[in-house]
Amino acid sequence: MNAVAAPDGRVRVSLPELIALRSRAMRAPAPPVVSRAPRSGQRPGRLHGRGMDYAESRVYQAGDDVRRMDWRLTARSGVAHTKLFQEEREGRLLVLLDTNASMRFGTRVRFKSVQAARVAALAAWYAIRGGDRVGVLSFGAQRQLVKPQGGARGALAVAGAIAAWDAAPVGDDESLSAALQRAGRLMHGASRVLLVSDGFCVDDAARGRMLGLVGKAEVSVLNVADPLEMAEPPPGRYPLAHRGQHYDVTLYGERERAEFARSLGDGRRRLLALASGLNLRHRTIDTTADPLDALVALLGVRKA
Incomplete structure (x- = not known):
């Protein structure tokens, strides 16, 4: 796949597709509306x-x-x-969206960055269906915030921002710990946080930062992975591209295929270990999947 392309829903985000996901969210089981006491450090919302x-x-x-x-x-x-x-x-959902360079990768159907954008937009539509406000904080190549807003305006703001970020040039990477530190300062009353990432941003300091965030909000994690990152590849030659450079990776021996699989799967393993270690709700989807079921599992149930 070529990372420089027009918005097509495969290597670049298609804004019409993100908007059209509203109909999918409206057909999903309605999220429950429950009473909650405010968490420590949070101001009561409307x-x-x-x-x-x-x-x-x-x-x-x-x-x-x-x-x-x-x-x-x-x-x-x-x-x-x-x-x-x-x-x-009234709840407030803040989506933390990974825009690091590792997300611009895909071997099946679409890039991880495009799948992550679909996840974030669908989460926004699903959240407003339950009466929540929704916002998004990007980290990595893009480091911007859309404050939580209610109704269709909030979801459209999220979708529009995601499309604009995806169209921007790839910038410097950012660690998850740095992103979580910013998120802790920019919560804007969010009661729930959804982290969408491939996990390659996870660093040693991320656990401590995540603990601080868990003290302020319910945190869920959705890992987006390419199918090649989830299983040992079959023998063959694999043409890859990264930052404009093209490579041919030849994988025929069992040992080299196993090492290749371990390298590609490292981000997913680190992210899932972080989520499991802190007892956070988490799911993994690949770039071919419909994200809705995973989102309903993560966002459709709230803690008392």
């Missing part, structure tokens, strides 16, 4: 739910309970509104 105390009304969002429609405001404004009640806490 509350909503099915309680008896009316809080406010907002513009109707797909998936809202029609039994909570604010018919008077809808009639006055000409725009559908739904009522919010004082009971349940």
